[in-house]
Amino acid sequence: MNKQQWKEELQHELNDNILKFWIDNSIDSEHGGFIGEIDQQLQVDSKADKGLVLNSRILWTFASAHRLHPSPKYLEMAERAYDYLLNHFLDREHGGLFWMVDYLGRPSQDKKQVYGQAFMIYALAEYYRAAGNQEALDLAIELYHLLEKYSYDPIHKGYVEALSRTWEQTGNLSLSDKDLNEKKSMNTHLHVLEAYTNLYRVWKSPELKHSLNELIEVTLDHIIDSESSHFLLFFDEAWDVKSHHISYGHDIEGSWLLVEAAEVLDDPGVLKRVIQTAIAMAEAVHAEGIDKDGGIWNEADPSGLTDTNKDWWPQAEAMVGFYNAYQMTRDEKFEEAAVNSWKFIQNYIVDRNGGEWYWGVDQSGTPLPNEPKVSPWKCPYHNGRACLEMLERLDRQ
Numbered sequence: 001m002n003k004q005q006w007k008e009e010l011q012h013e014l015n016d017n018i019l020k021f022w023i024d025n026s027i028d029s030e031h032g033g034f035i036g037e038i039d040q041q042l043q044v045d046s047k048a049d050k051g052l053v054l055n056s057r058i059l060w061t062f063a064s065a066h067r068l069h070p071s072p073k074y075l076e077m078a079e080r081a082y083d084y085l086l087n088h089f090l091d092r093e094h095g096g097l098f099w100m101v102d103y104l105g106r107p108s109q110d111k112k113q114v115y116g117q118a119f120m121i122y123a124l125a126e127y128y129r130a131a132g133n134q135e136a137l138d139l140a141i142e143l144y145h146l147l148e149k150y151s152y153d154p155i156h157k158g159y160v161e162a163l164s165r166t167w168e169q170t171g172n173l174s175l176s177d178k179d180l181n182e183k184k185s186m187n188t189h190l191h192v193l194e195a196y197t198n199l200y201r202v203w204k205s206p207e208l209k210h211s212l213n214e215l216i217e218v219t220l221d222h223i224i225d226s227e228s229s230h231f232l233l234f235f236d237e238a239w240d241v242k243s244h245h246i247s248y249g250h251d252i253e254g255s256w257l258l259v260e261a262a263e264v265l266d267d268p269g270v271l272k273r274v275i276q277t278a279i280a281m282a283e284a285v286h287a288e289g290i291d292k293d294g295g296i297w298n299e300a301d302p303s304g305l306t307d308t309n310k311d312w313w314p315q316a317e318a319m320v321g322f323y324n325a326y327q328m329t330r331d332e333k334f335e336e337a338a339v340n341s342w343k344f345i346q347n348y349i350v351d352r353n354g355g356e357w358y359w360g361v362d363q364s365g366t367p368l369p370n371e372p373k374v375s376p377w378k379c380p381y382h383n384g385r386a387c388l389e390m391l392e393r394l395d396r397q
Contacts (some may be wrong), residue, residue, distance in 0.1 A: 001339045007394050009342070013350065014387035019065055021355040022058065022380050023073060025373075031103050033084035034058060038374035040367070042354055047103045051376030052116040055085050056097075060123035061384040067130035068388055075131065082127055082136065085120065090139075094166050095146050100376070110165040114151045115175055115188045117143050121195035128202055140199055144208065147192070156238050158184055158218050159192055176377070183237040186223050186247075190231075190254050193219065197261040212265055219258060220277055229280040246300040248289035249314025252321030255281040259324060275328055282325035285318070286337055293365065294340030295348065309368065311360035315345050316386035323393060342390075345383075357383050 025042065028035045034055060036048030059081035066074035088105035089097040091112075097120050100109035124140035127133055150167040151159040160183050161173040174181040175188070196212045222239040225232050231250050234242040255278040262274040289296045291310070296318045298307035319341035326334035348365050349357045351373075359371030359378060372378050 001342075003394050006339075006342065007391060009346070010387045010391050010394075014065070014384060014391070015069070017350065017355055018357070018380055018384050018387065019062070019074065022061075023077060025355070026058070027080070028103075032105060033080070033088065035374060036103060036376070037372055039372050040354070040359070040369060042373065049100045049102055049108050049376070050088075050105070052085075052089055052097050052099055052113070053119055054374070054376050054379050055081055055089065056116070056119040056123040057379035057381035059085065060119070060126045061380045063123065063127040063130040064388055065384065067126070068392070078127055078130065081123075082133070085123075086139075089120075091165065096143065096167070098165075111170060111172060112150075112163045112165065112167060113175065114147060114159050114161055114163075115191055117147055117151075118188070118192045118195040121147075122191070122198050125195070125198040125202055129198075137202060141203060141205075144196070144199060144211075148207075148211065153184075153237060157214060158189060158222070158239070160237065161185055161188055180234040180242060182234040182242050184235040184239070186231045186233045186250060186254075189215065189219060189223055190250065190257060193261050194257050197257070197264045200264055209265065212261060213267065213270065216258065216261055216265065216270055216274065219254075220273065224254075224277060224281070229277070229284040231281075244302055245306065246288075246302075247298070247314075248285050248296045248300070249298065249311070249317050251281050251289070252285045252296070252314070253317035255279075255285075256317075256321045256324035259328070279325055279328055282321060282334060286322070286325075286333065290318075290337065290340075291363075293348075294337075294344040295361075296341070298360075308363045309360050310344075310348070312349050312357040313382035315341055315349055316382040319345070320386050320389045320393075323390065327393065356380075 026034045033050060035044055036050040037045040059078055062074045062077035066078060088101050091098060096112045096117055098107040098110045099113045099116055102108045121140045121143050124136040128137040150163055153160060162170055164170045193215050196208060196215060200208050200212055223231055230246045231254055232241050233245055236242060258274050259278050262271040291297060295310040296314050297305055298309050298311055298314060300306055319338050322334045322341060323338035326338060348361050351358050356373055358367040360368050362368060
């Protein structure tokens, strides 16, 4: 594909579809902040709970969009998200942020899910990069220290999944009803890695550098299966494996986030090891996870495919992850895979009528009818970030 054409298509998709949809449809003008849930038919559930992940991802997306493509509209959305998070999610008594608030902004799930704290760090660091807000950076640093104090495992390394509101141990660990109730997970570690990477960009603390370096090593030593080059998904506190499911979307996303982390860390030895691993991860997804239409399937296990749907976010991550592999190897099969991911997104995932992207499609390419357009998990982050990331990468070529 012609790079100029690709960039024009990405820019159009980002500005005129994804970000426009969220500006036009997601603002909760009645109760403040953003609407918690909108279904596929654009019916608003005005009394749906509002998730920490949704709101922090909105903050990250619009801060990043404003940083790279300055716009008063994008900054206004970022400021709205920031204000709502501080006024309703921030636990001013015990520190950290609630997992969920109700439509009026009152805590409905007050546990400290580490995944959610990580996304807030990620978003705050980006908001600081975009707007220079010192209060945001200070809060990000405070959250980092809270995770290191309460979630970090000094014996086995890594981070436990969740704690109570008062940062005590809890039996309620799982991220969602799709996840195992285990002490540690790939998903949480991947996004703590992402958060610490973005924070280290703007706060060059020796303590944080040590944490980021150790987290990269933990990922390489425990979370990636050295034989298959797939992520292992769930563990007990001593890193005993509790699941052999394969998530192609996380594999390809992790391959590029690991490289980004190592580049920001700026340790040549670590970077060399990470690049070798990341290429192997991309190779594995390329060999096993791509359908003939260019999309990647959701999940498998050692016996074969277990979920042949193609959700929106693995497609977004595949475009970036395969292009990242191409940049590292100059192997044209990876560039072709990235282009094919974008074509699949354009052909099947972009909602030409309702705006934004469908949650996903089934094996026949038909949009899944009962999945939401906006929800605690359906946010502008994966698809918005993929467009922003690809625009940056294509500009550097």
